[in-house]
Amino acid sequence: MNQWEVVIGIETHAQLATVSKIFSGASTAFGAEPNTQACAVDLALPGVLPVLNKKAVDCAIRFGLAIGAEVAKKSVFARKNYFYPDLPKGYQISQMDLPVVVGGQILLQVGQGDKAYEKVVRLTRAHLEEDAGKSLHEDFHGKSGIDLNRAGTPLLEIVSEPDMRSSDEAVAYAKALHALVQWIGICDGNMQEGSFRCDANVSVRPRGQAEFGTRREIKNLNSFRFLKEAIDFEVQWQINEIDEGRKIQQATVLFDPDTGETRMMRSKEDAHDYRYFPDPDLLPLVISSDWIARVQSELPELPGQMRERFISEFGLSNYDATTLTANSEIAAFFQLTVGIAGKQNAKPCANWVMVDLAGRLNKDGKEIAESPVSAAQLAGLILRIADNTISNNIAKKVFEALWNGEGATADEIIDKQGLKQITDSGAIESLVDEVLAANPANVAEFRAGKEKAFNALVGQVMKAAKGKANPQQVNDLLKKKLAG
Amino acid sequence: MINRSLKQLSQALAAREISSLELTTLFLDRIDRLNPTLNAFVTVDREKSLKMASAADARIAAGTAGPLTGIPIAQKDIFCAEGWTTTCGSKMLANFVSPYDATVIQKMHAEAGLVSLGKTNMDEFAMGSSNETSFFGPVRNPWDTSRVPGGSSGGSAAAVAARLAPAATGTDTGGSIRQPAALCNLTGLKPTYGVVSRYGMIAFASSLDQGGPMAASAEDCALLLNTMVGFDERDSTSLDRPVEDYARDLDKPLNGLRIGLPKEFFGEGCDAEVMAAVRAAIAEYEKLGATTVEVSLPNSHLSVPAYYVIAPAEASSNLSRFDGVRYGFRAEDYANLDDMYMKSRAQGFGAEVKRRIMIGAYVLSHGYYDAYYLQAQRIRRLIADDFVEAFKHCDVIMGPTSPTTAFKLGEKAADPVQMYLSDIYTIAVNLAGLPGMSVPCGFVGGLPVGLQLIGNYFAEAQLLNVAHRYQQATDWHQRRAAIE
Structure with a gap:
């Protein structure tokens, strides 16, 4: 495996969050009764014509600006011709030679903690196109049903360069892209409903070889887990093939989540000749600088900009700032928290959001938007740590109590459960004295040079204080007494 | 009454000399009597027409009538009309009842208050120059029923020529209004x-198709055109221009009019007697104060080949929607999806349509696109540039509409290339997107000859003026086919 390098490029179809379809006025809402959201244009009745929905163009421009790409002044819609029952016109309107977005890049963070590294993935292009309908193969007495509600839904097809070198990088890219399209409000990101789906082009080559190997394209991966599993399987399959002396043939494959395997859908020889040509029903899409400027003015602060700001404004590390801007929900939660807890507490806010809260959410399988602990509650908790009302350890208890709804605020829980930290040096001193008197063995060990014994004594004091003694004061006093 | 102009009919309706109901009945009765001979109409719906006539009479009585309210006309069966069978001359749509109105139909019915007498026969999907490719059989020329009326708007032409309707709509992709008008x-x-x-x-070749009026005179065409035009937000290629009255300049004197005579239109390939009639018409124009100048359209010999790449290319894609899935013809027995497509399209389309679909699919296919489609588009540009250059030296271009008078049924049916050459003078106008007219200018052996007028972009009012002044000085257009 190590002598092989994996090369992955990803094509993503992001369904654009417009109210109506890309070339007709019909609704794009998900889940309606079959064929109730298909108008004459979507049904491709004789004589009907497409009219471009400018809101879809707004979305494409937004995306182009967010990834630092060139928004083409002129792009062209082309017809991709093929027959399928859920493709009413017998062609899909897409963009071929002149796409609306060219170039750009996305910064990702791959891995977590110490193993994390940053990676830039370049984008080739993004273009506008229409979705097809759906063929329904069940419950029609041996026939297939066609639901054209989805036909004409606007898609942005986003094509990356083959810059990824592992399934982890591929997943990190897909997640970053998924977060970005939601961040800028152009896609709801709902993968179950098919709003965001990926095709992965996978090849392997001997490490050090400059040319790419022959790629196979895995179609329609609609979860990050499938993306990873499919790539991992495919990579191993390709390596095995080569090891056994066979050549990889260019092909399109499907991933079966039940078996965890990819299987061939069609080979290059069966590839359609789509007979692309410019759609004579649509004029070239001309985007003025005014249009771009208008969309630019409506853009929210972008992840990259926010990340830089977190570093300069809050003094956060690169890693923290990147993690906290991984998606708009985390960023919003952090910003709310730090807004209440104050800039001076930015680092603990970052830690609490990234480590404690994220860990707890993960444990319950919850998204940050569903967090039982609000940003305001967390900020209240962090403030009590900062002013020494509670220790970090007690704070974890308070956090758990907040999570379980045992109180409305940290203060209430601290008060109700008597968790306020003991800072009265007299009180701590008497506890220390009691512990030293009761544990002569530990004292003797410490004096004999066993550092561990000191920790045992701290533990005893904290236990006697029911965890509420200020740990720093306990440390200082113990040291003083043992030295004396 | 049947020989009256639109203006005279309008006056008769306004003066209550006749009601729309009576007028409509008069023409419907005439259709009943003569259509079995001519086969000009494929659909007549007396009840619908009379209902529209009653509504028009109500508007006239209420004083809300427009200039043409209550006048019956014939509609080429390429225009979708709500509740009307709309066949486009094809078996594929023989059972298709349109659930919606084309914009032109809506304007004529709802706004202008015109009464539709029925749908006229046409070459299948407007592909033909003789009206012999219609699934519903050929149309006969009222001037000689052994001859073709021209095409593809042959049904409309025959209907007006035989006074089965005072005027009609047509569409012109490569000459389909002008050539049948001439014949x-x-x-x-x-x-x-x-x-x-x-x-x-219904689209044949989207970048070339254009609807227009067919009538007994330039004045009638101007009045009918007024009801058809206007920006349509449902058509992305529709032009948003100020509304104009196309009859406004009809009477303008022609003093100083510069007529361009392209040397390529006056060389070989045209019947000598047809050419003599055309030259006589130009001499008449000189009497009316016009001057002539020789111009050149050096690329015009490439217009037929370029057209027979571009038009089939677009048609092959436009006609993909006729797949037997949602509406229209579907073969009875089929083994699977591909078989259903193949049989439905093999049985639903006629030979000429299939020929053009195959040519179109070929010129768009991988490896041939550059050599055919792109090359044809370059030629198209050159042809348009030729006209731009020519119009620097003249106001209007004249020449023959068709190289021959009406030919015999079956005469060219077996030789597609001979048939395609019928449009040798008209096709360049579509490729350039310019306005063009055909005006009666004499007879050869009892068969009509048409003079073609080509104007600069948006020069419709000027063309109509040039045609009208000629018709004030001559009576060719007033001669009627002796069919009863």
């Missing part, structure tokens, strides 16, 4: 591309 002694106008909405007009 049936009518005045026909193909407007500048984008002036008449294509929404609801």
